[in-house]
Amino acid sequence: MTTRLSLETPPDFNFKTAVYSHGWSQLLPFALDLENWRLSYVFAGETAVSAVIREAGGEIEIELAADKIEQARKAKILRDVRHILRLDDDLSDFYRLTRKEKRLAWVAGLNGGRLLRSPTVFEDLVKTLCTTNCSWALTKSMVKNLVEKLGDAAADGRRAFPTPEAMAGVSERFYRDEIRAGYRSPYFAELAEKVAGGKLNPEAWLASDLPTKELKKEMKSVKGVGDYAAENLLKLVGRYDGLALDSFLRGEFYKRHNNAQACTDREIELFYEKFGDWRGLAIWCDMTEKWH
DNA sequence: GCGTCCAGGTCTACC
DNA sequence: GGTAGACCTGGACGC
Numbered sequence: 001m002t003t004r005l006s007l008e009t010p011p012d013f014n015f016k017t018a019v020y021s022h023g024w025s026q027l028l029p030f031a032l033d034l035e036n037w038r039l040s041y042v043f044a045g046e047t048a049v050s051a052v053i054r055e056a057g058g059e060i061e062i063e064l065a066a067d068k069i070e071q072a073r074k075a076k077i078l079r080d081v082r083h084i085l086r087l088d089d090d091l092s093d094f095y096r097l098t099r100k101e102k103r104l105a106w107v108a109g110l111n112g113g114r115l116l117r118s119p120t121v122f123e124d125l126v127k128t129l130c131t132t133n134c135s136w137a138l139t140k141s142m143v144k145n146l147v148e149k150l151g152d153a154a155a156d157g158r159r160a161f162p163t164p165e166a167m168a169g170v171s172e173r174f175y176r177d178e179i180r181a182g183y184r185s186p187y188f189a190e191l192a193e194k195v196a197g198g199k200l201n202p203e204a205w206l207a208s209d210l211p212t213k214e215l216k217k218e219m220k221s222v223k224g225v226g227d228y229a230a231e232n233l234l235k236l237v238g239r240y241d242g243l244a245l246d247s248f249l250r251g252e253f254y255k256r257h258n259n260a261q262a263c264t265d266r267e268i269e270l271f272y273e274k275f276g277d278w279r280g281l282a283i284w285c286d287m288t289e290k291w292h
Numbered sequence: 293g294c295g296t297c298c299a300g301g302t303c304t305a306c307c
Numbered sequence: 308g309g310t311a312g313a314c315c316t317g318g319a320c321g322c
Contacts, residue, residue: 023300133301138316182315183302226302246300 001067005078007060009087012095014111015055017292018085022284024116026140027127028147029161041084043077043119044160048152053081060085065156080119089114089238094278098285107285110292115284117236121202122195123161124236125222128229129184129191131246138180145179167192187224194222205237212239231280240280243269252287 009015019025019039025032029042039053050065062081069077082088095108107113118124130142150166151159167188170178175185194200200222208215212234219230231242243249245265253268254260268283275282 131300133299134316135299135318137318139300180316184315224302228301248300
């Protein structure tokens with residue numbers, strides 16, 4: 001009992017570079033099978049549905065672990081997959097710039113630069129909060145706890161990412177004791193309450209008319225979101241003029257471009273200035289070349 | 293086994 | 308506008 005859906009891809013799309021673009025594919029409800037290059041996800045909804053997404057014959061094939069899925073739900077899942085894989089992103093201007101740099105020529109060659117994202121900005125926001133001031137192992141652990149303790153179960157037992165309402169329904173204590181979120185616990189509780197109560201709509205950030213500086217300010221009004229987190233979220237809504245510097249990017253930059261010596265953030269910013277509004281994507285691709 | 297450090301930072305108080 | 312100190316957690320590391 002499965003349902004198959006498919007999507008055409010643009011000519012400059014590369015499934016592997018998209019799903020392996022950053023750590024998101026390791027965070028539930030995503031799971032990446034690197035042997036077979038199959039990306040799993042559990043879509044939230046009236047009933048959660050597990051899916052396997054893969055490339056087949058130049059198309060994206062989505063296998064849903066359910067039959068009798070309504071047309072409206074199918075259409076929503078197709079929209080979500082387009083969003084997750086960023087099939088509608090136009091990176092031609094970025095590729096034009098990176099082709100000029102010998103060390104970044106691989107980006108256009110591999111059609112890289114599409115950063116995997118979640119179906120909702122809310123999910124990306126919560127996950128980004130889980131990346132702050134901790135090891136990647138702890139990030140994965142917190143996200144796993146959120147999904148397993150608050151997400152709706154699909155027929156196969158896998159769980160979707162929790163809704164704002166589900167997250168608003170538990171206490172700060174729950175985040176400390178069950179999610180092991182530490183000092184981030186009040187941030188999660190406050191964020192979920194605001195979103196569930198309609199006082200904050202992160203999804204509106206996708207189509208916001210605000211200049212990036214103003215949008216970043218709005219993102220930073222969320223407790224726990226500072227410069228790094230806001231600029232990471234900006235990348236995920238398609239704005240790359242912030243570098244989103246964190247300890248990973250700084251460390252890689254020092255190794256790659258500064259003889260393993262520390263330097264100021266300003267020096268890193270100047271290094272990527274030539275990429276203009278694409279500088280945030282340029283540094284990310286530059287620092288993750290070896291992944292591809 | 294224990295203590296320290298630090299990782300995909302941010303907040304608050306203070307200057 | 309800039310900065311010091313505090314903040315949860317858990318794995319890595321030195322002893």
